[in-house]
Every structure is written in structure tokens, then in C-alpha cells.
Amino acid sequence: VRKNARTSLEKVLAKLHPADIALIIKNLSDLDRKKIWESISDKSKIASIILELEDSQIIEFFDAMQPNEIALILNEMESDDAANILRLLDQDKVNEILKYMKKDEVEAVEELLHYPEDSAGAVMNPNFFALHEDTTIKEATKVLHKAEDVEMVFYLYVVDDEGRLVGVISLRQLILNPPEKKLKEIMTKDVIRVTVDMDREDVAKIVEKYDLLAIPVVDEQNRLVGIITVDDIIDIIREEATEDIYKMAGTTDDEVLMGNKSIKIARVRLPWLLITFVGELISGFVITFFQGRVHEFAILASFMPLIMAMGGNVGSQSATILIRGMALGKIDSKDLSKVIFKEIRVGMIMGLIMGILLALVAPIWHGDPKLGIVVGCAMFAAVTFSTFTGTFVPATLIRFNFDPAVASSPFISTLNDITGLTIYFTVSIVLLSIL
Amino acid sequence: VRKNARTSLEKVLAKLHPADIALIIKNLSDLDRKKIWESISDKSKIASIILELEDSQIIEFFDAMQPNEIALILNEMESDDAANILRLLDQDKVNEILKYMKKDEVEAVEELLHYPEDSAGAVMNPNFFALHEDTTIKEATKVLHKAEDVEMVFYLYVVDDEGRLVGVISLRQLILNPPEKKLKEIMTKDVIRVTVDMDREDVAKIVEKYDLLAIPVVDEQNRLVGIITVDDIIDIIREEATEDIYKMAGTTDDEVLMGNKSIKIARVRLPWLLITFVGELISGFVITFFQGRVHEFAILASFMPLIMAMGGNVGSQSATILIRGMALGKIDSKDLSKVIFKEIRVGMIMGLIMGILLALVAPIWHGDPKLGIVVGCAMFAAVTFSTFTGTFVPATLIRFNFDPAVASSPFISTLNDITGLTIYFTVSIVLLSIL
Numbered sequence: 001v002r003k004n005a006r007t008s009l010e011k012v013l014a015k016l017h018p019a020d021i022a023l024i025i026k027n028l029s030d031l032d033r034k035k036i037w038e039s040i041s042d043k044s045k046i047a048s049i050i051l052e053l054e055d056s057q058i059i060e061f062f063d064a065m066q067p068n069e070i071a072l073i074l075n076e077m078e079s080d081d082a083a084n085i086l087r088l089l090d091q092d093k094v095n096e097i098l099k100y101m102k103k104d105e106v107e108a109v110e111e112l113l114h115y116p117e118d119s120a121g122a123v124m125n126p127n128f129f130a131l132h133e134d135t136t137i138k139e140a141t142k143v144l145h146k147a148e149d150v151e152m153v154f155y156l157y158v159v160d161d162e163g164r165l166v167g168v169i170s171l172r173q174l175i176l177n178p179p180e181k182k183l184k185e186i187m188t189k190d191v192i193r194v195t196v197d198m199d200r201e202d203v204a205k206i207v208e209k210y211d212l213l214a215i216p217v218v219d220e221q222n223r224l225v226g227i228i229t230v231d232d233i234i235d236i237i238r239e240e241a242t243e244d245i246y247k248m249a250g251t252t253d254d255e256v257l258m259g260n261k262s263i264k265i266a267r268v269r270l271p272w273l274l275i276t277f278v279g280e281l282i283s284g285f286v287i288t289f290f291q292g293r294v295h296e297f298a299i300l301a302s303f304m305p306l307i308m309a310m311g312g313n314v315g316s317q318s319a320t321i322l323i324r325g326m327a328l329g330k331i332d333s334k335d336l337s338k339v340i341f342k343e344i345r346v347g348m349i350m351g352l353i354m355g356i357l358l359a360l361v362a363p364i365w366h367g368d369p370k371l372g373i374v375v376g377c378a379m380f381a382a383v384t385f386s387t388f389t390g391t392f393v394p395a396t397l398i399r400f401n402f403d404p405a406v407a408s409s410p411f412i413s414t415l416n417d418i419t420g421l422t423i424y425f426t427v428s429i430v431l432l433s434i435l
Numbered sequence: 436v437r438k439n440a441r442t443s444l445e446k447v448l449a450k451l452h453p454a455d456i457a458l459i460i461k462n463l464s465d466l467d468r469k470k471i472w473e474s475i476s477d478k479s480k481i482a483s484i485i486l487e488l489e490d491s492q493i494i495e496f497f498d499a500m501q502p503n504e505i506a507l508i509l510n511e512m513e514s515d516d517a518a519n520i521l522r523l524l525d526q527d528k529v530n531e532i533l534k535y536m537k538k539d540e541v542e543a544v545e546e547l548l549h550y551p552e553d554s555a556g557a558v559m560n561p562n563f564f565a566l567h568e569d570t571t572i573k574e575a576t577k578v579l580h581k582a583e584d585v586e587m588v589f590y591l592y593v594v595d596d597e598g599r600l601v602g603v604i605s606l607r608q609l610i611l612n613p614p615e616k617k618l619k620e621i622m623t624k625d626v627i628r629v630t631v632d633m634d635r636e637d638v639a640k641i642v643e644k645y646d647l648l649a650i651p652v653v654d655e656q657n658r659l660v661g662i663i664t665v666d667d668i669i670d671i672i673r674e675e676a677t678e679d680i681y682k683m684a685g686t687t688d689d690e691v692l693m694g695n696k697s698i699k700i701a702r703v704r705l706p707w708l709l710i711t712f713v714g715e716l717i718s719g720f721v722i723t724f725f726q727g728r729v730h731e732f733a734i735l736a737s738f739m740p741l742i743m744a745m746g747g748n749v750g751s752q753s754a755t756i757l758i759r760g761m762a763l764g765k766i767d768s769k770d771l772s773k774v775i776f777k778e779i780r781v782g783m784i785m786g787l788i789m790g791i792l793l794a795l796v797a798p799i800w801h802g803d804p805k806l807g808i809v810v811g812c813a814m815f816a817a818v819t820f821s822t823f824t825g826t827f828v829p830a831t832l833i834r835f836n837f838d839p840a841v842a843s844s845p846f847i848s849t850l851n852d853i854t855g856l857t858i859y860f861t862v863s864i865v866l867l868s869i870l
Contacts, residue, residue: 300718301723
């Protein structure tokens, strides 16, 4: 971006979609980025570009700005978008910004901030299009003419005198019916709706199940208070999947907000590593415990990584199948014992195959067929047990209403290392004394 | 479901949404399920329920049916839905079914089956709503009246004499403009579109980026051949995330099609376990190699699980961050080296903390402060290196156009076990000889 190219830059930017400008900005140096921002004077354009940025970039952008400048930009946004951005910032800064925002915006934003972060209330758009049931189609069409700033209208929600949601009409129905008819005569009365306090993941599942483009949000008195559109649903689905993936790997999506800050990222990941640390010290005790007790320890030690890794992987596979199945709604809480038994069956089959394989390989390496049978049986036992750990731990968390994704791979692997080594050495010692 | 309750059952089912019936069916015994199916005589109702079932349930349902019966049901579906179901069945059975289907349906379905499974062509609906650019709004509204069986209309696509896509009009624009105007006068000419051969994941990203409700699909000559609606995009996003989650855990989404068949499930998971088997045998060789060479082997052995688990977890965290970041489009291929260096920095911080912790704990257990320093330093080296493995391996796969999700946790952990143990023993031996 050269300096004398400023005016032509402005022209180019005016033609581009905000999503494309956001993409360009992402790939520029700090200096060029600053020039781009300076060349856009239209605050609503800036607002629409910011909405396309990653959360970590939004935080970075606003970190460098004064509360009054931020307020000017947030004033240009839908109140739900503004609220979502304010959730990313420090509480002190938020209070400062709110002082400079338009009064009606502040009220709408504060109400949204009041809902818990993952509830329908927090993601809904309170700026919806609703008409009274006695409105005629002709009048409705007129109102539609004026309502230019309302987000993506494809359903018209119909309310009664008290603002309660009583029906819905698609734009298509509006076109296809005579103009003198009243909305209540043509509306669909059986409206699928959600309440403000519903978890956003459950809202997404409903929209997905019924293939909706938007879903109305009502309060306890069944009054229409907002809508959630399908583009927000897509964001929710992506974010929830990402959250689960990160949790399963032993980190959280907070990490993504940290951008390039290594120390902060390390802090997010450390809790899981500390659990691993303690767990694997116990594994170490197990090893030390058996060290003096088995004559063949040196040989058995050479298969320890195999036993631990196999148990860890198989356990993680089982846990992943269960946790993802729950998240997708393919498994529900009364299927849990069925899934546990299925996984144990699968574990026995895989344990059998891996056990036979080890029984064949071990004698080639160490030259003792008896040893092959011993470690093969131990492998079978360890792998089978790991499918139990991998499903029983998340299933128990679910039963007590904890998030099963917390039973992440690091946790399951660590647990399986302890049980796997114990099973391995115990089975080996017993068999060595029998055979 | 009692036998004499048949008629009231029919009445209840007629009122329910297909998605809800599918949910009920899922939770019934085989016998009750059969009764439900028998009580629904309307083929189009059966078709709409089947579309709400899980893939594994669809396979099970059609497995028990004759090709001619299946054809009657598929005739009632949109051709894209029918094609998607046929993709789940054996090729021989598909050929049989096609013999019994309606001629025009067969043509449409065969054309769709011809596109590669994950392409825009395979997921698009070829039954779209398009009008010629010279059509007036009045005429368009008339045509809209008749087009009842077209899936979710919210955009009208406008084509020229050759069927090339030249514009788009929203239903709202149709309402808000005078009826005598021609479509080409009010249409938006700059239509965001995709080509038939584009990967469905990229299509989803475009729809998400521009918050669209549907996207038109064109062939090489820019002729409109289909549309993809936002409900399909949601399915794609869910499926792709699920696919990635399963791959990272060392299995694939084929597993989901297997339902309860343990042997088939075991077969899907075995490839990763075999890689682990070979890799961990190598880890075993590393242990055996150092067994005779270090006097303090017995003590060092007690920390092996810790070193392996820490390297495995940290490596998986790094790999997950990189792979998910790529899938979300937050990281692109020119960011790769930046991400690798960031992860190494994070790894050094975590390695330092874990190393210090181990240096403090080890002497308490084994009573030798020198040993603490030795294993602490080895821990630091192993953890840091594992972030390199965890990012470098998927980054290399990406560079050579492989799917990075293949660099799954089992693979990364196994690799880190080998390198981690080697680093651990080497660093320990060197330090023990110096200190």
C-alpha cells in the first residue's frame, strides 16, 4: 500500500465485501493495516469489517483504541453483535465504552449482556420484524418497505395484543395470498420457538432438525423478545465443534483468543499437563513396584510403551465415539450402557488381534514362546479394559451433568497408563508363575 | 404400540413432524418399529421420515427391502436426497433400484451420482427456481404460485437465453418493486456462485463467509445447474467437523455407518493401531538399547511414562491447534512456519515449568538432587521437541497436499514416544556423565 495510492485504495475498498476486506487486513503488516483503517472514514463500514475479523484480531484492534472511539463504531452495529464484542473485552473497559454509546443502544446491549454467555438470549437479535395478528397483508407489505435496517427478513412473526408469539408467515405466503386478508387468517399457528435461557447448542440442534432459517426466542410469558438467524446457528455449530476438539486435546478455545502470546497459551494448556504429571508419577510408582518383583522385568519393560500407547489410543477412540455421539445427539443418556458394552466388545476384538500379533512378535525378538503368550494375554486384557475406561469415565460425567468433553484424551490416556501397566504386570506375573 | 391402537396411531403420526417420528422410531424395538412403518401408507411421508434418520439406520432399513419397494420411496424424494441415499448402498443394489425408478428421476439421480462424493455437484439440488431475465415481476409472482414442490425458495436466480446465471433477486425485492418491472432491471448482477467440482467444504466456507441462505452452482459454461441451501451447508459443517474429530482420534466416520457391528468397527480402527504397534515396538528397542548402557536405568525407567505422556499430550495439543486452525481457515499455508515457531515457544515454556516441577519432585522420590536436574532437563528437551513434531508433521502433509487430519493423535503420540524416549535417555546419559 503506497502512500500516494490512498484515493484509489479508498475506491477499491468501497467496492469490496467486508468479509474480503477482513481477509486482506489479516494478511497485512501492522503498518499497512493501519493505513487501510485510516483510509476508511465510514464508521458503519468499519463496523461491518470488524464483524468479519477473528475474535483475537478484534481484541487486538480495540486494545489500541480509546473507549469513545470504540463506542462510535459499536453504535453502528446490531445490538447483538455489539454485545458479543463487549463480551470479549475487560469489564472496566466495557463500562467506559457504554458511557459513550447511544442511550437506546446501551439499554439493548446491557439487556443482552445480562443473559448467560451460551444462552439463546445472548446470541439472539432483539431487532426483529413482528406484526400484530390483525394486520392485513397489504399493510404488512407497506411496513416491510420501511423496515430496511432489519436483519435478513424471511419470516414475519405474528404477535397478539400482549406481544405474545401467536404465528408465523413466510414471505412466500405473503406474496401468494390476497392483500386484504389478515395475517391471523393465513399464519401458521404452530411456531417452533425457543426460550431465552435455552443453551445455544440445543437451539442449533432444533434449527438443524427442522431446517429453519430463523427461530423466534420468547421469554417466560411467551412474549417474542428476539430471533436467531441461521448464519448465527452456523457460527454456533462451528464454535461448539471447535470447543469440543480443543477440549479433547487437552486445551480450550480460550487459547484462540491469545493470538501469539506464548505465555498465556501455555497457561491455558497447563492444567491438563499437571493432571498428566500426577497421573504418570503414579504410573512410575507402578513400574518401580514391579521392578523388584519380576525376574523378567527387563524383557517386560521393552513392551511397556506398546501396552501404554495401545491402551491410550483405544481408550481415546472409545471416548471420542461416545462424546461426539452425544454432541451430535446420536447417542442419548439411556444409550450409554449399550455404547459401553459395544465398545468393550470392539475392545475385545482389537485386543485379541493385537494380543495375537504381540504373541507372534515377542518370541522373535526375545526368543521365548512362553513369553509371547504371556505378553499377548496381558495386551488383550489391557486393551479391553481401556475401552471400559474410555466410555465409563465420560458416561459417569454425563450422568452427573458434567461436560463429557472434559474426559479428554490426556485424562483417558493417563488413567489407561496406570491401569494398563498394572494389568500388564499383574497378568504377566500370574501367567509366568503358572506356565 | 398395541395392535388395536392402529387407527389412533395413524392419526398421531399424521400430525407429527417427520423429524419427530424419526426420533421415536430410533428408540423403539424392532417389532414396534415395524408396526410404525406398516401404519404409514403414504410413500412421501415415509420418504420424509427416512431423510431424518441416521445413515446407519437408513442402511439397515433398506437392507431388509426389495429394490422395487425402495424405488417407490426414492421416487418421492428430491433427486439430490435420493442420490445421497443411493451412495450409501451397494453398487449392485443401486443398479437394481434404478431399474424401477421413474425415468426422469433416474436421469437426474444418475447425473448427481456421477459427481465425486464431496463435490458441490454431489450435494446440490438440481431442482431450483430460475427465471429468464426478461420476465416481469408480475409474471415471476405467477410462476412462484405454481412452483409448490420447489425446495425453500428465498432467492430467484435469473438466467439468460443460454441458461447462464446473470443475476439474483430476493423475495423481498420482488415484493418491494413495481410489478411491471423486468427482473434484469432490479436483479443483483454480482452473484456469488460456486462450480460443480468445488469441494463441499469450500462451498460451506463461502456460504458462511457471506451469510447466504443458498448458493447457486454453475458448470464450466457458467450455466446454472443447481443450488445448495443453507440446511445442507449445516449438515456439511457438522459432518466435516465429525470427520476431523474421528480422524484425530485414529478412526474414521465410516465407523458411524457400522451401527452395532463390532467386527466391522474394529476393522475401521485397526490401521491406526497397527501403526502404533510398529512405532511402539521401536520405542521398546530404544528402551532395550539404553537398558545396558545406563547404571541408573531402574530410576530413569520410573519417569518413562511421564516423559512419554507429556510428549504425547503436548504434541497432540500442537497438532490439534494447527489442524483445526487450517480447517476453520484461521491458519493458511503461508502461516505454517509462524505457527510452528509459536508452538515451539509455547513448548519451551511448558517444558520449563514441567522440567522444574520434575527436578523438584524426583529428588523427593529417589533422594538425589543431581538426578532431579538431569531428568528435569531431559523433560524440557522432550516437551519442546514434541511441539515441533506435532506441528511439523501435519505442516509437511499440508505442503504435499495430504489431509493434515491424518496426522492424528495416535500417530503424533507414537512418534513422540520414540523421539521422547531417545531424547530423555540421551540427555540423561550426557548430563549424568558431566555432573
